[in-house]
Amino acid sequence: MNIKKNYNFKKNNKIIYNKWIKKKYFNSYYNKKKKSFYLLLPPPNITGDLHIGHILNYTILDILARKYKMLGYNVCWIPGTDHASIATEIKIIKLLKNKGININNLSKKKIYKIFLKWSNKYKKIIISQLKNIGCSCDWNREQFTMDKNNYKSVINIFIKLYKKGMIYKKKKIVNWDIYAKTTISDEEIIYKKKKNYLYYIKYFTEDKKNYLIITTTRPETIFGDIAVCINPTDKRYIKIINNNNKKLIIPIVNRLIPIIMDKSIDKEFGTGCVKITPAHSYEDFNIYKKNKYKLKNIINIFNKDGTLNKNCMFLKGKDIFYARKKICKILNKLGFLIKKKKIFSNIAFSDRTNTIIENRLSNQWFLKMNKFIKPTLKKIKNIKIYPINKYNNLFLKWINNIKDWNISRQLNWGHKIPIFYYKKNKIVANNFKKVIKIIKNKYKKKKINLNLIKQDNNVLDTWFSSWILPISVLNGINKPNNIDFNYFFPINILVTGHDILFFWVLRMIMFSIFFIKKIPFKKIYFTGIVRDNFKKKISKSLGNYKNLYFLLNKYGADVLRIGILNINNEYDFIFDEKMLIKGRNFINKIWNAFNLIINNKVKKNKKKNNNKIIIKWFNNILNYKIYKLNNYLNNYKFHKSYILIYKLFKKNFCSIYLEYFKKKNNNNFKKKTLHYFYILLKILHPYIPFITEYINNILNKKFKLNNKDIIISKWPKNKKLKFNKKIINKFNNTFLLIKYLKKIKFIKKKNNIYIKKKYKKKIKKIIYIKLINELSFIKKIKFKKKIKNNYILFFYKKIKFFILKKNIIILNEKNNIYNKILFYNKYLLKIKKKIKNKKFLLLAPKKIIKLEKKKKKDIKKKLLLLKKKYFNY
Template identity: 45%
Template sequence: MKKELAKTYDPKDIEDRIYQKWLDKKYFHAEVDRSKKPFTIVIPPPNITGQLHMGHALDNTMQDILIRFKRMQGYNALWQPGTDHASIATEVKIIEQLKKEGIDKEELGREGFLERAWQWKDEYGGKIISQLKKMGSSCDWDRERFTMDEGCSKAVNEVFVKLYKEGYIYKGSRIINWCPVCHTSISDAEVEHEEQAGHFWHIKYPIVGSDEFVEIATTRPETMLGDTAVAVHPEDERYRHLVDKKVMLPLVNKEIPIIADSYVDKEFGTGVVKITPAHDPNDFEVGKRHNLPEINIMNDDATINELGGKYAGMDRYEARKQIVKDLDELGLLVKIEDHVHNVGTHDRCKTTVEPLIKQQWFVKMDELIKPAVEAVKTGEVQFVPERFDKIYFNWTDNIRDWCISRQLWWGHRIPAYYCDSCGEIIVEKEEPSRCPKCGSTHLRQDEDTLDTWFSSALWPFSTLGWPEKTKDLDYFYPTDVLVTGYDIIFFWVVRMVFSGYAHMGQKPFSKVLIHGLVRDAQGRKMSKSLGNGIDPLKVIDKYGADALRLT
């Protein structure tokens, strides 16, 4: 029977048919085979917050070229696929969807909200996988994983409990980055600093028992409500006679000490700085050195709390205006200077982040980061191009303890339990039935979830079966190449490297292949959060997958 050859090439029919044949014949599937050398790539798991864009198409095309090339060279090539739960990004999207339906998150309750979140995952996680297949990605789909599947969740609990018992995870009050819109803490890596036009307000603080005053300058006058000292440099001759005296804190009418601390730059401004330990990370450290009280004057929504006196209930910016007005009326406002400065904003919602002192869970990073630094310095882990190790070292050289708790419902819930009878904190992989200290059965689990990147950091080995000692883990780990954009070197790459050494005793991969970002007409990177991505499926529908992948 003769078949008429189509006058024009129709990629849709041919590509779908060929790809299905590849799947049916298990051409992408890899099993442990000791007679062959393995070559492994783990996919940077796309978030389940929507659809893929052209940046993902570039990233996955580069991985596909590598894995197909190695397959043809005779390697036992595994491309490990999966998706990421993306706690904060997904929760924000679900809340937006609920609002359109007239449903409040709190009314729905935690269990009801999580049901909706899993529905979202089933819908959008499935779409993303379909898109990857449509692009021709030669992943081993029999091994598809999700950061909140049973195995990955087990790995997360294992790591949390291990690090806690080794003393690397602790709960404590520290200055964290707080998003007043998303109502959660965020890590340093999730804060974007942007230049904004602002002001320096110069304010007089009268010295108790004299006609003298000191002049301070601040970009956030509302935080003066929580001042617990003013500081000068110990070698600053101008103020040496004032150390250990007190100033009267304007508007609050409370005496606070004048302290000497080398943190103060005597060449900058007046050489006197206000110290607000609950609202500034540097002031927090100064406060610890001098045993100063920590007074948080702000609610979670960035309104002033009851400690703010007559300003209680005002939004932070509203309070700022009123405080400046009141200072002016009292003759304590010296001048206002225009000032351009870097302001931290949340990378998701673009809200100005508020440094607040809060009880959170942290990972101590000073020791854990050392093998990750050494690995890149010695070339055990290599960046391609090499110049991107500067971003890596910039982060590792300035590492701070990692705030890992999030005030969210979608994500891995922290495996810490509190005894209501005696206050004991129990950290275990499985929920305990009774308190080991007093025997009480009145236990409640911590409400917070873990930072998304906590589970993503384990991806190279959790996807291969860890914490079980599987044959896959023994054979395919460490992986060979990680392909990713430069924008998540500090979010993800650094954390995978230190986690590999901490839990596997070896590197997670040998090379990190860094590519650029696909940008829109305005020069912005394409991202789901900006909604400026081009749907690869539309390009494929019109021109075919190969045209998308190879041009």
């Protein structure tokens, strides 16, 4: 059979994937007789194509899905995409801007159309990429967070929470992008460390006899001051405060403001006196809320575009930076400005427009979170977290510190808040028709002016649709306790990056426990985060990654999958294309092993059973390794499990078993080999599904085997695996000795080795002599009573053997031995010191003391032998 040198993934992967789909291997139905296994694909945002971070996450999910399918479970893996309101809107605004279009000038219908077009395009791309990677999702259950069912679910939940009184509207400081003239979410803010100035300004008391020096980075906001605040434990200013002069005069503005106290003020920052402008600072607003009764109304000083408004006297209409310069000049002239000091502080920038963010008061919708805390704390312990214990404390901290959730966003793309206004009435309803009904009933009118009904123009935070996903994708919200839901729920294990622990994972837990009193998933597996060469997180919004199609075309899906498993994915790691090479080489190795098995011709050997030893060994080692593999996988140690398979295949199977097979091939041996290869393909399949299935197809055809498709074959369970560790150890000894023998430089190719006769029994217990004869250059091992001087002594571990002097190349050998003697001498001293230490003998466990003493003995023996050998040359 003519087979090309490499596996052709470009041609074959698609064929194989389509075959799986045709045979409906990915489909999941309600089936009482089978155990269910429910997985959810964390829906990627439709903001672009997938990147290597997704591959890590989805490969792990696919390994689980495929393994559990092979174990006989009814696997239901639901895929989907997320509308990602903010992130998508950013992308679209940029897209329109490049075309010279301002989104604010478009009608709502047009905007919606643009979004639909975009989302359809990227849904297609993402799903094709998921298929290209090999994800075994049930495509009949594909979801989109904005499709009909999910939309309904989201609105349903909003209304239920609203009716419970858990959703309210309130004025809150929001982040205002003065360039885009909209609010933006916290998620869109980037903090940059920038050089800034801290200004020291005099504020005189009412009687003008005293003054406080306040410190601020924003002198232009003095028009909005309504108080000056000091830490109550700060004793420096007691005199001034107690002097019946509790009011200060704002310079230039000449308005009186009170002095208040608050613990949140940092005494060390500047002078410890801070001016309070609640309309433009989150911290100030909090202080304002606490001291509301003492203070007058908040003064807003900014227009929507960030220029100063009519409250700012002569600076009306000017921008912030101009105003800051101007006001400093005047303060300086009048003697109010004492000094300015260089500092570095975190300044908020908009990710969208890269301009400075202003804080601004606005009306927002909130969800009360306090009712979620108790039930969550009760049940969260039932969720197991992997890697074990890594994030447990973090969860508890988050739950205990949770604040009310701002769920409204001022955007176009998202689930519209189902609140309608009619003549100062608030009406909550699922849709427009219901609103009309409600109004008609209330006012007992037959006709209403529809133009008077207006829907709230906010949309819901993206995560509001995400936190119900485990339930909503099984339609468990619109149709509670439907058959599918009862059968599959909860998710068996959630796999996701630890960076969305708070945003997504915790909220899903809280929602599910609060709403249906069940945990949404039994287990969570957190992956590390993939970083780029500059150690930054790889993300769609940064765009700091290579196109996935590029990598898929260059390496193929199988290589990508194992390439990323070469690294312990429990921690964050840097992705480098180079790390795929190890994977590529491994795939090549598998391909060529297959090549050998298929093409190696049966040799005419007289002996039929010449393969007994190697088969005995491989049977043992294979079962032992699979046993270990199962243990790793049961504890979700994906990296370790992969490394184990890698070594098993490359070292045990290729380097030893196949080398042997190549020489001694016969019919029996070939049958056995095909059998082992099939098992290896099985355990490799979850990691590299395409090539394993392809090879299996060809083997089936060529040898007319009746092996099942790998994807539905039976995974080897631990109960059925038999192995003997003593036998494995004996083989290991043998192979190590062979390796050692290979290092000796012989003149001729075939030599005899001589061992003293009295050790014959001992040696037969430790190693398989026959194997040494067959697998090394050694012609034969011979036992002799006496060994003369013309032999050179070698020893490996406890085995002493001799080789004829004239058959060996002696070059630097003597030097090497000398170095070894030096090394062991030093080592011996170390151990001697240790053993002489009384504390060590007293406190160390007996086992260790024994071990050390044994070491001492062994090394002494070794030294003796080395010295003998040294003089022998």
